[in-house]
């Protein structure tokens with residue numbers, strides 16, 4: 001970080017506004033509505049999207065031809081006079097989506113989902129200590145196997161990886177896998193002939209919560225508590241990457257300068273209080289249930305202290321915690337109380353702090369969400 005005067009700031013070249021691909025955009029609007037609201041008549045699609053009836057009929061015909069959408073007949077409770085409207089709905093199994101999660105402990109998890117995020121198959125493969133090129137080879141073979149197993153044409157592959165990832169799917173740095181500047185998305189795309197999306201695991205988890213877990217539209221932060229602590233943010237429906245792709249690295253914010261040593265080389269980072277192994281160890285060493293409860297409450301307070309400025313700055317609607325429920329529930333309760341103590345009422349009166357709605361597979365479901373957002377404009 002450096003401080004420089006405004007005159008030193010290089011002026012950014014404004015990118016020319018590209019003429020929007022309106023047809024693709026209009027298709028996305030219709031798919032999005034069907035995805036969120038379920039079966040809908042063409043007239044209601046026109047009302048909801050603001051498109052003309054002619055445009056809607058034309059696009060729906062195209063989507064029916066492609067097998068993405070189907071006619072479902074009249075709604076069961078139609079009481080309108082005259083001919084009841086025909087509903088159209090998304091075909092959940094029109095295409096399948098392959099997802100891979102590399103954030104596990106020496107294990108790779110893969111799955112196939114349908115377009116509604118329903119799990120069809122799930123498989124775990126041990127990484128066996130592989131790193132670098134060997135780990136990449138295993139991921140390539142696994143991706144090919146899963147893709148071959150999809151029973152419908154795959155829409156794409158979504159990969160969640162630990163570490164820092166560029167928006168175009170280059171893994172800039174994933175220490176656990178020994179990866180630096182690995183062009184994972186391009187490599188897999190060439191190999192599979194499919195669109196491939198790669199993102200950090202906390203970012204995929206927050207996309208999953210947003211798309212399939214009922215996450216808040218206006219401001220959602222998801223914190224993953226595991227061996228480390230990662231976070232992803234969705235603001236106004238958009239995943240936040242940050243300047244260097246590391247938005248959400250709240251785990252290494254120092255909350256106690258005199259605290260324990262951290263893996264990053266400093267002391268007292270948030271991670272040293274709330275990472276699962278550290279927290280469990282402290283609770284076990286506390287000596288008794290009451291003392292363990294105080295350790296947990298203290299960790300929740302530290303978490304709340306780190307979250308308060310973020311909640312106040314962004315006026316978040318929801319903070320979602322993913323991790324072991326026996327830890328996440330009490331931590332969330334305490335963190336919410338601490339945040340409320342430290343910010344203006346207007347910043348937090350509507351704030352919801354809760355565990356993830358998606359359980360352990362949130363990251364995989366989120367990798368599916370990346371593909372849906374990228375290929376269909378649905379989220």
Ligand SMILES: [Zn+2]
Nearest residue numbers: 252262264269
């Ligand atoms: Zn640290």
